[in-house]
Amino acid sequence: MALTERGASDLTMREAARAESGKRVDLLLLAEMVAPGSRVLDVGCGDGELLELLARTRGCDARGIELSREGVNASVARGLAVIQGDADVDLGDYPDDAFDYVILSQTIQATRRPKWVLEQMLRVGRRAIVSFPNFGFWRMRLDLVMNGRMPRTENLPYSWHDTPNIHFCTIRDFVELAGEVGAKIERAAALDASGHSVRFKMPWWVWNLLGEQAIFLLTRKG
Amino acid sequence: MALIGTASVEALQPEALARGEADRPHSAVVRFGPDKPLSLDAGGVLTPFQIAYQTYGTLNAARSNAILLCHALSGDQHAANVHPVTGKPGWWETLVGPGKPIDTDRFFVICSNVLGGCMGTTGPSSADGKGKIYGLDLPVVTIGDMVRAQAMLIDHLGIEKLLAVVGGSMGGMQVLQWAASYPDRVFAAMPIATAARHSAQNIAFHEVGRQAIMADPDWRGGAYLAESTSPRRGLAVARMAAHITYMSDSSLHRKFGRRLQDREGRTFSFDADFQVESYLRHQGEAFVDRFDANSYLYVTRAMDYFDLAADYGGVLAKAFRGTATRFCLVSFTTDWLFPTADSRAVVHALNAAGASVSFAEIESDKGHDAFLLEEPEFFAITRGFLDAAARTVGVP
Numbered sequence: 001m002a003l004t005e006r007g008a009s010d011l012t013m014r015e016a017a018r019a020e021s022g023k024r025v026d027l028l029l030l031a032e033m034v035a036p037g038s039r040v041l042d043v044g045c046g047d048g049e050l051l052e053l054l055a056r057t058r059g060c061d062a063r064g065i066e067l068s069r070e071g072v073n074a075s076v077a078r079g080l081a082v083i084q085g086d087a088d089v090d091l092g093d094y095p096d097d098a099f100d101y102v103i104l105s106q107t108i109q110a111t112r113r114p115k116w117v118l119e120q121m122l123r124v125g126r127r128a129i130v131s132f133p134n135f136g137f138w139r140m141r142l143d144l145v146m147n148g149r150m151p152r153t154e155n156l157p158y159s160w161h162d163t164p165n166i167h168f169c170t171i172r173d174f175v176e177l178a179g180e181v182g183a184k185i186e187r188a189a190a191l192d193a194s195g196h197s198v199r200f201k202m203p204w205w206v207w208n209l210l211g212e213q214a215i216f217l218l219t220r221k222g
Numbered sequence: 223m224a225l226i227g228t229a230s231v232e233a234l235q236p237e238a239l240a241r242g243e244a245d246r247p248h249s250a251v252v253r254f255g256p257d258k259p260l261s262l263d264a265g266g267v268l269t270p271f272q273i274a275y276q277t278y279g280t281l282n283a284a285r286s287n288a289i290l291l292c293h294a295l296s297g298d299q300h301a302a303n304v305h306p307v308t309g310k311p312g313w314w315e316t317l318v319g320p321g322k323p324i325d326t327d328r329f330f331v332i333c334s335n336v337l338g339g340c341m342g343t344t345g346p347s348s349a350d351g352k353g354k355i356y357g358l359d360l361p362v363v364t365i366g367d368m369v370r371a372q373a374m375l376i377d378h379l380g381i382e383k384l385l386a387v388v389g390g391s392m393g394g395m396q397v398l399q400w401a402a403s404y405p406d407r408v409f410a411a412m413p414i415a416t417a418a419r420h421s422a423q424n425i426a427f428h429e430v431g432r433q434a435i436m437a438d439p440d441w442r443g444g445a446y447l448a449e450s451t452s453p454r455r456g457l458a459v460a461r462m463a464a465h466i467t468y469m470s471d472s473s474l475h476r477k478f479g480r481r482l483q484d485r486e487g488r489t490f491s492f493d494a495d496f497q498v499e500s501y502l503r504h505q506g507e508a509f510v511d512r513f514d515a516n517s518y519l520y521v522t523r524a525m526d527y528f529d530l531a532a533d534y535g536g537v538l539a540k541a542f543r544g545t546a547t548r549f550c551l552v553s554f555t556t557d558w559l560f561p562t563a564d565s566r567a568v569v570h571a572l573n574a575a576g577a578s579v580s581f582a583e584i585e586s587d588k589g590h591d592a593f594l595l596e597e598p599e600f601f602a603i604t605r606g607f608l609d610a611a612a613r614t615v616g617v618p
Binding site for chain 2: 061063069072073074075076077078079080081082083084085093094095098
């Protein structure tokens with residue numbers, strides 16, 4: 001569904017869910033994957049919302065990298081340690097095993113080198129958590145098939161020629177990439193369009209169809 | 223506008239005023255006698271010596287709200303008050319004060335004149351223990367010496383741990399040195415527009431300045447105070463050359479372009495036809511009125527010698543190993559004297575040391591000087607960082 005078709009006063013299910021708890025559901029789900037008291041690096045941390053959640057509710061030593069100056073300012077004002085930088089370049093500067101978790105939340109599709117970024121995450125951190133919009137989601141497919149145009153959704157409202165999202169992937173694509181970089185999938189979750197987790201066990205192709213977003217917890221193999 | 227070299231009687235008055243500041247400054251002074259010598263990196267000790275400092279705000283009962291400001295090469299302790307020699311506002315008055323990002327309603331802010339300076343802390347224009355002006359007999363001092371002296375001042379003020387140490391340029395070098403030398407005494411560190419070592423290019427610029435001073439016949443081998451002369455031309459040229467490095471090409475262009483100074487056309491002479499020339503001459507003249515030429519030699523030398531990694535086996539990360547200090551570094555996009563890469567090198571080392579570090583590069587066309595000017599994003603990040611530090615420590 002395109003954003004333009006939605007009335008300005010309409011609330012998406014996700015926004016409704018957020019309004020209720022004050023937090024995005026995907027962030028809460030993501031925070032659940034992080035062991036309390038661990039060292040965390042959030043790559044593309046925005047205004048530091050997830051980091052603050054992790055610091056407050058999980059007692060984490062939470063650090064971040066963020067490209068936008070506004071995001072860095074907001075994060076520093078929250079008392080977080082955030083570096084202005086570019087995941088595509090600056091992840092290389094971190095020493096091995098510096099963190100327990102390296103998180104990439106809704107950002108992998110905007111990186112220039114997703115594979116390199118994922119490899120670096122698994123070098124810098126013992127675990128990597130990646131959440132991303134699933135381009136295999138049925139509405140995306142329908143949009144492309146029915147309208148013959150690049151899909152636009154409420155979460156991804158950009159036109160094809162003016163989007164920071166240059167490397168979209170589907171859940172199946174990501175599972176393949178995880179295999180290529182030698183990562184083991186510890187946990188995975190998919191969120192449906194209403195922001196609810198697709199709970200029950202299903203084959204990947206079902207998740208790939210029903211999941212609007214996916215979250216993966218990866219570790220290094222061996 | 224007066225040309226360099228023709229020092230009028232009026233022009234000498236502020237200079238005489240500045241000289242008076244060396245021994246009897248318009249600041250609080252703490253004197254360290256023979257029982258408290260300052261050991262120097264050059265070897266030996268300095269004794270007796272004194273530190274002149276300003277404070278703003280009130281130290282709380284827990285002594286937990288103290289912030290030390292470290293000034294830059296041409297700065298002094300008058301960060302947020304009217305300058306006693308120039309009558310101008312303090313160099314950081316936009317940042318420091320009641321309700322400002324460094325809020326003197328909340329924090330007890332300290333700023334001291336650096337060792338080697340000329341505004342009341344012992345420097346080459348100060349008298350030694352026997353009443354003779356040091357001149358070049360003062361040992362060469364380092365950033366490490368400056369910080370060791372500041373730590374003695376902080377001891378004297380009864381402060382165990384500073385909430386924050388904040389400074390730009392050479393002040394930022396002192397901040398890094400503080401964090402490396404006294405990690406347990408610094409809760410938060412804010413090094414701004416600075417580097418962990420002075421670059422070859424920057425040493426080169428400093429050498430030009432020093433040579434200009436030493437080439438002035440009135441310098442008298444450094445003994446100009448005893449001989450009642452003043453190397454005004456040399457120091458003014460040093461300041462002019464340095465001032466160019468503090469600005470960006472675009473800010474010079476925006477301020478002056480190729481505009482002429484109070485004239486219709488070119489004079490076909492070597493007079494200051496261009497506004498930018500006139501501006502630089504004015505900067506040089508004004509500086510001479512408040513700064514001591516030998517201090518300029520000593521303080522630039524201290525910056526040149528600064529290489530924090532060298533003191534830790536060449537590995538900067540080792541300077542910060544195990545530190546609990548939280549850092550916030552800031553650089554400015556058009557600063558070519560201390561470019562962003564210098565700050566990033568420090569960030570890299572802090573990351574390698576596992577330190578808590580924030581970093582932002584602020585968009586500004588004002589070059590290195592941006593750290594002294596009102597830059598809203600810089601102010602916002604300073605406020606946010608110090609506010610978060612204060613919250614964590616429990617400073618209301």
